[in-house]
Amino acid sequence: MPYDYDVLIVGAGPAGTACALGLAGSGLRVGLLDKAQFPRDKVCGDAIPSPALKALTRLNPAWAAELRELTAGYRTDMRTSRLVSPAGTGVSVHWQAPAFNSPRLQFDDALLTLVRRHTATDIRENSAVKTVTADAQGVTVQLADGASLTARLVVGCDGAHSAVARALAPAPLDRTRHCAAVRAYFEEVDDVPATTSDFLFLGRYRAGYCWVFPVGAGRFNVGFGMLSSDVARQKLDLKLVLQELLATHPHLVPRFTRARQLTPIQGFGLPLGGSARPLTGPRALLCGDAAALIDPLQGHGIDTAVISGLLAADHAARCCAADAFGPEALAPYAAAVQRRLGRDLARRYRLMRLLARAPWLVEGAFRAAQWPPLRRVLVRAMA
Structure with a gap:
């Protein structure tokens, strides 16, 4: 069948933009859609952990530097965490690795600006997803405005209430x-x-x-x-x-x-990480909150979103090169997320429950x- 895209990314937050940046120069037709018009707010704690910045730096140091320029005036570089116990005991922890806090209104818009500047991604804002279906021929995403988009592979980066996950890799709320x-x-x-x-x-x-x-x-x-x-x-x-x-x-x-x-x-x-939540479905990969990758101990998820988005880009390119989209072709992505993130998230979940x-x-x-x-x-x- 003729496809609109090789890879269609649903959700233009940190996971989706990281995936699009990871596919820059791949030669693939990449689409990135979001239900909102950017800049848009995202209710969050606004902490940007150092692993997110390190992952972007490894991808392209110039892009990481440009991100800091784009968020100048809308962020605070973090050096110290002050923790207070239930009994009032205080501890200060000083960090060496770079990290900052930034409202998602500006941070997510800065990431999308990098996609606009440095990739050939077709960006569609104000594009809410109505249905997602997949079969042996491809994926069809029906939008709320009546438009229909087709792709060889879909990457679900659309958050905790992911339409892609509900349709292609459902899991009950735990x-x-x-x-x-x-x-x-x-x-x-x-x-x-x-x-x-x-x-x-x-x-x-x-x-x-x-x-x-x-x-x-x-x-x-x-x-x-x-x-x-x-x-x-x-x-x-x-x-x-x-x-x-x-x-x-x-x-x-x-x-x-x-x-x-x-x-x-x-x-x-x-949605906390460390569970057995599916990371793939028929012609689908899930990233970030859609894949339940929130750190159970500290509650942050932008770093895991960026890392999983970059892993998804790597595996999407491999699947398209091999023209293979079956379960056996998608399984290496889930294995890679488990190695890079899953084991540590599971350990941190157990520690969180023990402390509770x-x-x-x-x-x-x-x-x-x-x-x-x-x-x-x-x-x-x-x-």
Whole structure:
């Protein structure tokens, strides 16, 4: 059959743009579509971990440098994490690897700008997906506006509620491997150095934390998240929980006395990595949140999204070169994600559950971290 594209990427966030960048120069016809018009906001913690930047640097150092230029004025380079235990014990961790916080409104738009500048990708915004079907001949993506697109292979990078995953690699929601979170933007927050992110762990709400992240231009991403199974069991409204924490937590009250809330509190979901969630389907690869690759211990996922997007680009090119799209041809992608990310995510999920069941262990770790040699050991275990 005649195809519109060799590879059609659904979702233009970090996973989708990384996949498009990874396919630059491949000679393949690549399409990248998203339901939104960029720049668009994405409810998130806005942390850009160092592995994401390292992966882009390995792909093309000039592109990584250009990304920093594009986000100048819309980011804060991070040097320190301040952690507070449920009992109030504090630990500061200083990082050497480059990382920054940046609102997704600007960060995702910067990544898409790199795709526009450096690839021949056909970008389609305002293109919501209605249905996705696949057979031995190819993949057909029906858009909400009535348009129909065909491809040899589809790459699902369309987030936690992925239309590609629902259609071609469905998996039931497991609340024990899913986090719910809320966030809002503030300004005039006190005692938060520009290069420092704050994490507060809470005895009442285990398997989660509250955060205060500077994101540039005097703004702060402030949020709270925890396991969805615990949210359901305790019948919590996370928006109310965050408001309560800001009004009552002894480490937050003095910081937010003068603070001004800039946006409503909004919620989002985080499908945690380390599970047996399918990463492939008929003529389909899944990346990022669509593949449930959120770090269970720290809650970030932009690094795993970028890495999985680049792995998908590599395997999509191989499949197209061999004209092979069956399960045996797609299986190496799942194996590569498992080697690069899956094993570590599974280990971190087990550690997260252990810490949630044993609050005494959390306090013991914080006390041990007061001694610099043990702090270095604990940081390596959690980083």
